[in-house]
Amino acid sequence: MQTPHAFTTLAAPHSGLARRRLLTTLPLLAAALAAPRLVRAATGTSTAVEVWKDPSCGCCKDWVEHMQANGFKVTVHDTGNNAVRSRLGLPQKLGSCHTALVGGYLLEGHVPASDVRALLQQKPKALGLAVPGMPVGSPGMDGAVYGNRRDPYDVLLVARDGSTRVFKSYNQKAAS
């Protein structure tokens, strides 16, 4: 009768400890499982962006890298962007070097990743965002190569009828 008794006294505190350990571990485990999902939502890692550009466009590549650095998952089509731009209905005068699609919205040109994220959060009724031309100082058109010049430019919210309003302004001269 000594052995079973010894077994019980040994086993009882052990199982109690194991249960306590499990109870403290479970919430941590749940938090650990939920964390990657939260991180993805915050960084936009799970957000896919499809880009059309000319294969020789260097500033397009730099913009793609800007988007990737901000957590977007970018797929590139080196087919040029004129056809896709007109197919998607963006007026030629708002055109730039690359056209992209994200979450059902069009992106034209060097649109900052932060504005893309704001667009996806606000979900306005619109065709998308455009930075016409290639303003120096916009993402992919910036840095030492451009002498760190930062020209003023606007990110435009483009309606389906082609009309625009300023979504965000950058590098504006301070009012004098």
Ligand SMILES: [Cu+2]
């Ligand atoms: Cu460009």
